[in-house]
Amino acid sequence: MSRKIERLINLTIALLATKRYLTKSEIFRSVDGYEGSEETKERMFERDKDDLRNLGVAIEVGSFDPVFEDEAGYRIKPEKYSLDLGELSGVQIALLSLAAEAWRGAALDAPAHNALTKLRSVGVESDLDALPAIAPRFNPAHKDFQIITNAISKRARISFSYVSSNLEIQLRTIEPFAIATRDSFWYLAGNDVEKSQTRSFRLDRIEGDISISKANQGYEIPDGFDLFAHFESQELPEIATVDLRKGKAQLLRTSALTTSDMGEWDRITTRYIDAERFIELVLWHGEDALIIEPESLKKQIIAKLNEIVARHV
Amino acid sequence: MSKPVQTPLGRTARLLDLVPFLASHQGIELKALSDNFNVTESQMVADLTTLWMCGLPGYTPLELMDLSFESGFVTIHNAETLSNPRALNDEEIIALLLGLDIVMASLPSDRNDLKLLAVDLIKQLSIRSSIPSKMSAVPATPGSVRAIIESSLIEKRGVEILYHSSYSDEISRRIVIPIELRQENGFEYLWGVCQSAHALRSFRLDRIQEAVVKSTSIDAVPVTATEPSQGISYTIHAHSRPRQVIERFAINKEAFTANLQVVSFSTEWIKRSVLASAGSVEVVEPPTIRSEILHSAQSLLARYQGR
Numbered sequence: 001m002s003r004k005i006e007r008l009i010n011l012t013i014a015l016l017a018t019k020r021y022l023t024k025s026e027i028f029r030s031v032d033g034y035e036g037s038e039e040t041k042e043r044m045f046e047r048d049k050d051d052l053r054n055l056g057v058a059i060e061v062g063s064f065d066p067v068f069e070d071e072a073g074y075r076i077k078p079e080k081y082s083l084d085l086g087e088l089s090g091v092q093i094a095l096l097s098l099a100a101e102a103w104r105g106a107a108l109d110a111p112a113h114n115a116l117t118k119l120r121s122v123g124v125e126s127d128l129d130a131l132p133a134i135a136p137r138f139n140p141a142h143k144d145f146q147i148i149t150n151a152i153s154k155r156a157r158i159s160f161s162y163v164s165s166n167l168e169i170q171l172r173t174i175e176p177f178a179i180a181t182r183d184s185f186w187y188l189a190g191n192d193v194e195k196s197q198t199r200s201f202r203l204d205r206i207e208g209d210i211s212i213s214k215a216n217q218g219y220e221i222p223d224g225f226d227l228f229a230h231f232e233s234q235e236l237p238e239i240a241t242v243d244l245r246k247g248k249a250q251l252l253r254t255s256a257l258t259t260s261d262m263g264e265w266d267r268i269t270t271r272y273i274d275a276e277r278f279i280e281l282v283l284w285h286g287e288d289a290l291i292i293e294p295e296s297l298k299k300q301i302i303a304k305l306n307e308i309v310a311r312h313v
Numbered sequence: 314m315s316k317p318v319q320t321p322l323g324r325t326a327r328l329l330d331l332v333p334f335l336a337s338h339q340g341i342e343l344k345a346l347s348d349n350f351n352v353t354e355s356q357m358v359a360d361l362t363t364l365w366m367c368g369l370p371g372y373t374p375l376e377l378m379d380l381s382f383e384s385g386f387v388t389i390h391n392a393e394t395l396s397n398p399r400a401l402n403d404e405e406i407i408a409l410l411l412g413l414d415i416v417m418a419s420l421p422s423d424r425n426d427l428k429l430l431a432v433d434l435i436k437q438l439s440i441r442s443s444i445p446s447k448m449s450a451v452p453a454t455p456g457s458v459r460a461i462i463e464s465s466l467i468e469k470r471g472v473e474i475l476y477h478s479s480y481s482d483e484i485s486r487r488i489v490i491p492i493e494l495r496q497e498n499g500f501e502y503l504w505g506v507c508q509s510a511h512a513l514r515s516f517r518l519d520r521i522q523e524a525v526v527k528s529t530s531i532d533a534v535p536v537t538a539t540e541p542s543q544g545i546s547y548t549i550h551a552h553s554r555p556r557q558v559i560e561r562f563a564i565n566k567e568a569f570t571a572n573l574q575v576v577s578f579s580t581e582w583i584k585r586s587v588l589a590s591a592g593s594v595e596v597v598e599p600p601t602i603r604s605e606i607l608h609s610a611q612s613l614l615a616r617y618q619g620r
Contacts, residue, residue: 002363008325009367009395017369017394030370055326056402082397085437095431099412108408114330115405117349121333121398131427134419135463136456138411139499146404152444153403167555167569178446181411184453184499184519204499205556207566225446250477250484276591284589285482286609290616298617305614307592311552312607 007033011048012057016081021062021073049074057081083118090127093119097126098134106138107145141186142203144210145179148188152176155221157193157213163205172201175219180227189227191219200231237271240278241293244268248288251281267292279304327352328364332378332395339388346387361387369394406442410435411450419456453519454501461524462503466491471508471527477520480582485509488527489516498563544576547583548597558594561586572597584609 014031028034034041058080061072096119103112151158159173176190186203243265256268272278279301282289291298347357361382368377379390417431465472473488489505500517507514550572551558559566562575577583587594587606596603
C-alpha cells in the first residue's frame with residue numbers, strides 16, 4: 001500500500017513541478033515506482049491517473065506541438081491544484097473556521113474539517129478575537145447525508161424510501177439540486193425522475209439507506225436554484241388579523257407585522273402562506289388566539305372546531 | 314471528528330494535505346499534528362515516513378523532501394512543490410457555504426461589516442464550486458445564545474435565561490446551573506438544574522430568547538434530588554393524516570395503529586397538540602382531558618359565532 005501511495009505522491013510532484021507536458025515514457029523513466037513490463041506500467045499509470053482525478057487533482061492532457069501529432073503529455077497546473085480564495089485576512093479565516101466548526105459532530109464534519117486544515121495551511125493566522133462570541137451548530141441529519149452532497153457534486157441520481165403523508169413507503173429516485181436547513185429540519189430538493197417535477201423532501205422522513213446511482217450521472221442543476229425560494233414563490237403570502245390574549249401566544253407574536261392594544265387583548269396582523277398550517281398554529285394557542293380576518297380563514301377554523309367537537313362529544 | 318481514512322486514496326489525500334500544513338506549522342508537536350489529522354501518533358509517524366521517500370524525480374537527498382520528527386516536533390523542508398494547500402472540493406465548499414450561512418444568521422445586527430465579509434466569502438466559494446444551486450441554512454437557535462450557554466458550561470457558572478415554554482405559553486426568567494447540551498429528536502436541549510424549580514430540567518435551545526452568564530459558581534448552589542416526574546398516560550385515535558400524527562406525538566412509525574397509547578408529562582401539551590391536530594386526532598382516554606378539549610373547542614366556537 002505504501003508503495004502505491006509513494007508513487008501517487010511522486011507522480012503529483014513530478015506533474016506539478018514540470019513546466020511542460022511530460023510524456024508517458026518520460027514519466028516511466030523518471031517517476032519512482034513504475035516497474036515491470038510496458039503493459040504493467042501502462043495499467044499502473046491509467047489507474048493512478050483515475051485515482052488522482054478522484055482526489056480532485058486535475059491532470060491536463062496536451063501535446064508539445066499541436067500541429068504535429070505528438071505523443072500526448074501530462075501535467076498538473078499549479079493554479080488548478082492550489083487553493084485560491086484571493087487574499088484572505090485573519091478575520092475571513094476566522095469566519096471560515098466558525099463555518100467549519102458548526103459541523104462538529106454533524107453530517108459534514110469530515111469535509112468541513114478537511115477544508116479547515118487546508119485553510120489553516122494558507123499561513124494566515126485566524127483572528128478569532130475580531131468576531132463576537134457566536135457558536136452556531138448544525139443538527140445531526142440523516143446518516144447518509146454525505147451521500148446526498150456527494151451526489152450533488154457528481155450529478156448522480158439517488159434513491160431512497162420516503163414516508164408519505166399517509167405513512168406509505170414510496171421509493172423515490174431524485175436528481176438532487178440542493179440541500180438546506182431551517183428550524184432544525186433538513187431538506188433536499190431535486191428533480192423527481194418518475195414525476196418529472198421539482199420536489200422537496202424532509203430528510204427525517206427518509207427511511208433506511210440512501211443509494212447513489214453509478215449509471216445515471218450528469219443531469220443539470222438549474223442555475224441559482226434556491227430551495228426555500230423555489231417552493232415559497234409558488235404562493236403569495238396573505239395577511240391575517242388575529243386577537244391574542246395579553247401576555248399569551250408568543251409564537252404568533254414573534255411574526256406580528258402590527259400590534260394594537262385592545263385592553264384584555266392585543267390585535268395583531270401577520271403573514272401566512274399555508275392556511276391549514278396557520279390554523280393549526282392558531283388552534284395550538286387554544287382560547288388565547290382568535291382569527292378576526294379574513295372571513296375565509298374564519299370559516300375554515302370554525303369547520304375544524306366543529307370537527308373537534310364532533311370527535312369529542 | 315472525522316474518521317481516519319485508511320484506504321490508499323484516503324491516505325494519499327492526507328499526505329498531500331499534510332505537506333502544506335507542516336510547511337505553515339514548522340516545529341509542530343507530533344501529538345498536535347496527529348490530533349489535527351485525527352490519526353494516532355504511530356499512524357502519523359508512518360505517514361511522515363512515507364512522505365520522506367517522496368520528492369522530485371531524481372530522488373537523491375537533493376530532491377527528496379526533508380522531514381525531521383524524531384524529537385517529537387515535526388519540520389519539513391525541500392517540499393516547495395506541494396507546499397500550497399490543495400483547492401477545496403465541492404463537498405468541502407458545500408460544508409463551508411452552509412456553515413457561513415448559519416454563521417451570518419448568528420452575527421449581531423450591528424456587525425454588518427462581518428456580514429459583508431461573509432457574503433464576499435460565499436461569492437468567492439460559489440465561483441470555485443461546480444454547483445450552481447444555493448445552499449441555505451436558517452438556524453433554529455441564534456448562535457449568540459448558544460455561545461453564552463457554551464461558555465457557562467465551560468466556566469461552570471449559572472446562566473440566566475429568558476425562556477418561552479411552549480406548553481404553558483409563558484415567558485419566564487430562570488437561573489439554570491447547566492449540566493450539558495444534548496441532541497434529542499433533532500432539537501438541541503440544555504440540561505441543567507433549574508433554581509426556581511430546584512429540579513433537573515431540560516430547555517429547548519431555540520426557545521431561549523436571551524441568556525446571561527451569572528457569577529454563581531456551581532458549588533454554591535444547593536441541588537435537591539430530583540423526583541421522577543409522573544407521566545400522564547392517554548389514548549388517542551388517529552382519524553386522518555397519520556404522518557403528521559406520528560411526528561407530532563413522537564410515535565414510532567412501526568408502532569402506529571389507529572388507537573395509540575401515549576405518555577406525556579403535561580396535560581397542557583396534550584390539549585394543545587390535539588387542538589392543533591384540527592380534528593385528525595381524538596382523545597379516547599382519560600375522560601377528563603377529553604371533556605376539557607371538548608369544552609375548549611365549544612367555547613372557541615361560541616366566540617367565533619358570537620362575533
